[in-house]
Amino acid sequence: MTDGSARWRALVLLSLAEMLALSLWFSASAVLPALSREWALGDGGRAGLTIAVQAGFIVGTLLAALANLPDILPPRSLMRWGALAAAAVNAALALWVDRLGPALALRFLTGVFLAGTYPPAMKIAATWFREGRGLAIGLLVAALTVGSATPHLIRGLTELPWRHTLLAASALGVLAALVVTRVTEGPYRFPPARFDLRMATAVLRERGARLACLGYFGHMWELYAMWTWLAAFLAASVEARGGGGYAGLNASEATFVCVGLAGGLGAYAGGALADRWGRTTLTIAAMALSGLCAVLIGFTFGGPPLITLLVAIVWGVTVIADSAQFSTAVTELAPAAYVGTALTTQTCLGFALTMASIWAIPPAVSLVGWRWAFAMLAVGPVLGVLAMARLRALPEASLMAGGRR
Numbered sequence: 309m310t311d312g313s314a315r316w317r318a319l320v321l322l323s324l325a326e327m328l329a330l331s332l333w334f335s336a337s338a339v340l341p342a343l344s345r346e347w348a349l350g351d352g353g354r355a356g357l358t359i360a361v362q363a364g365f366i367v368g369t370l371l372a373a374l375a376n377l378p379d380i381l382p383p384r385s386l387m388r389w390g391a392l393a394a395a396a397v398n399a400a401l402a403l404w405v406d407r408l409g410p411a412l413a414l415r416f417l418t419g420v421f422l423a424g425t426y427p428p429a430m431k432i433a434a435t436w437f438r439e440g441r442g443l444a445i446g447l448l449v450a451a452l453t454v455g456s457a458t459p460h461l462i463r464g465l466t467e468l469p470w471r472h473t474l475l476a477a478s479a480l481g482v483l484a485a486l487v488v489t490r491v492t493e494g495p496y497r498f499p500p501a502r503f504d505l506r507m508a509t510a511v512l513r514e515r516g517a518r519l520a521c522l523g524y525f526g527h528m529w530e531l532y533a534m535w536t537w538l539a540a541f542l543a544a545s546v547e548a549r550g551g552g553g554y555a556g557l558n559a560s561e562a563t564f565v566c567v568g569l570a571g572g573l574g575a576y577a578g579g580a581l582a583d584r585w586g587r588t589t590l591t592i593a594a595m596a597l598s599g600l601c602a603v604l605i606g607f608t609f610g611g612p613p614l615i616t617l618l619v620a621i622v623w624g625v626t627v628i629a630d631s632a633q634f635s636t637a638v639t640e641l642a643p644a645a646y647v648g649t650a651l652t653t654q655t656c657l658g659f660a661l662t663m664a665s666i667w668a669i670p671p672a673v674s675l676v677g678w679r680w681a682f683a684m685l686a687v688g689p690v691l692g693v694l695a696m697a698r699l700r701a702l703p704e705a706s707l708m709a710g711g712r713r
Contacts, residue, residue, distance in 0.1 A: 314436075315437060317438060318348075318432070318433075318491055318492065319433060319447060319448075319528050321488075321490050321491045322420040322429050322448060323450070323483045324451065324484075324515070325425075325429070325486050325488045325491065326429050326448055326451040326452050327424065327452070327455035328391075328455060328483050328484035328487065329387075329394065330452045330455035331455045331480045331487075332398050332418055332422060332477050333418075333419075333422060333455075334536075335478075336357045336358065336401070338539075338541075338560065339470035339473050340354050340357065341543075342469070342470040343356070343357070343470055346470075349408065351674070352670075354670070355670055356412055357411060358536050358666055359663050359666055360415035361415050361416070361419040362419060362422040362660075362662050362663045363663060364421075364423075365420070365423050365659050366420075366656055366663070367419075367420055368419060368420035368422070368423025368424065369427065369659065370656045373652040373656055374428070375673050376648075376649045377648075377652075378428050378431055378646070378651065378652050379498070379505060379649050383432050383491075384432065384492070384584075386428045387425050387428050387429060387491075388485045388488045388489060388609060390422060390424025390425045390484040391422075391424075391484040392481070392485045393421035394422045394481055395477075395478040395479075397418050397421065398414070398474055398658045399478040400414055401664065402470075402471040402472075402474035406698075413596050418595060421564045423652075425484070426452065427652040429448055430445055430635050430651050431639075431651060433448055434495055434496075435495070435498070436493075437496070438496055439581060439585055441583070442578075442579045442580075442582040443579035443580045443582075443583050444637075445579060445632040445636045446575050446576055446579015446580065446633075447575070447576055447616040449575040449635075450572040450579075451572075453572050453574075453628050454568045454572045457567040457568030469480060498645060498648070509682060510642065510649070510650065510656055511650035512653070514642060514643070515704065516637075516641040517637070517638055519699035520634050520641060520694070520699060521634070521658075522691070522692070522695035523591055523656050523692045523696040524631075524634035524635070524658050525661050525688070525692070526595065526687075526688040526691040526693070526695065527630055527688060527689065527691025527692050528661050528688070530599070530602060530685040530686070531627055531631065532662035532666055533662065533685055534566055534602070534623065534627055534682070534685060537576060537665050537666075537669045537681075538561040538563050538620060539559050539560060542559040542563060543683070544609075545611075545613070546559065548609065548615070553613065554613045554614070555613070557705065562617055562620070565621065566620040566621050567624050570629045571624045571625065574624065574626060574627070574629040575628045575631060577625075577629060578631070578633065579632050579633070579636075580631065581629075582630075582632075586708065587633045587696075587705075588699055589700075590629070592697060592700075593628075594630035595626075595630055595689035595693050597622070597692060598626040598627040598630075599685075600686075601626060601627070602683060603621055603682075603683045603686050604622060606681065607679065621701050625711045635651055635654065636652070637699075638654055639651070640708045641704060641707060641708070665684075669682075672684055
């Protein structure tokens with residue numbers, strides 16, 4: 309097998325594994341309506357089931373970064389065992405849990421174990437690609453996006469009981485672990501590393517990498533809150549109009565189209581364009597458009613469903629188009645021997661921020677309604693644009709995308 313075909317085979321397998329594993333992330337969010345009825349959940353309980361995964365992921369990535377695990381242990385092993393463990397605890401929720409407390413604990417553990425599946429995948433992809441690295445990691449993020457939205461598709465198409473939906477997601481997680489066994493690292497491996505606690509924060513001490521992280525934090529403030537609450541927004545919008553659907557789709561199916569299909573396309577296109585235009589150019593444009601959508605979509609609430617759907621699709625494309633480029637920039641700007649740790653630190657802090665924005669949406673809906681609730685998310689892209697514009701002006705920016713900044 310030639311090097312060219314080998315790297316694309318590795319990327320396809322990595323992307324498939326990532327898509328399957330990340331279906332576990334939003335599996336509980338996809339069945340929230342059923343859980344809310346069965347367990348009489350309030351706003352706090354509903355938000356908690358998603359935030360518990362975020363919290364677990366943050367703890368998992370924090371521990372991995374402090375221990376330099378992605379640079380000391382084989383990343384393929386981290387991915388395989390992380391996917392298996394996450395699938396197991398998600399299945400335990402489906403099989404044995406009937407109240408909120410244990411469910412929150414198991415969702416937390418799901419997040420801890422999923423921390424072993426995402427940063428290592430980005431590092432493996434980077435070992436296969438020097439040219440085209442933005443596209444490669446963009447395809448990984450596209451797979452993550454489709455995987456995260458898959459439970460909405462399962463729920464929307466099959467009307468399975470919520471426990472069966474969770475078990476289906478666990479089965480996909482097990483399949484992810486099997487796929488990972490076929491993945492190897494590429495020819496552009498990073499230098500070997502020894503344990504060094506200081507390297508957990510090295511990405512924040514390097515000026516260029518720090519600005520890439522700040523851009524990522526602005527992006528993350530918006531992304532996961534949008535992904536978490538879009539289905540609820542779409543359902544409430546048609547209900548306010550008196551019923552109906554979105555061009556023949558129910559709210560769950562429309563969410564899959566906006567988050568999964570449109571988002572996957574956005575991540576792929578963002579990667580390809582960033583390698584051609586430059587990382588800062590792409591991220592600034594994507595954040596400007598996604599922030600605008602965060603404000604505009606509220607004005608479509610209760611209006612013609614097709615207009616709401618079109619704005620949501622554009623938002624789904626632009627909110628994720630830049631995501632991979634912040635991580636790709638870190639692989640180009642951070643100390644080479646600790647790229648895995650740098651990616652994990654960046655991911656940890658970004659996901660920590662998502663907890664605040666996810667939690668803030670229900671109170672915002674209660675206070676100002678759906679028409680204005682999403683507008684608060686536009687603050688993140690505004691700050692992200694400022695950070696990436698600053699990075700663009702630095703000499704270090706020439707290290708990105710073959711000098712395309």
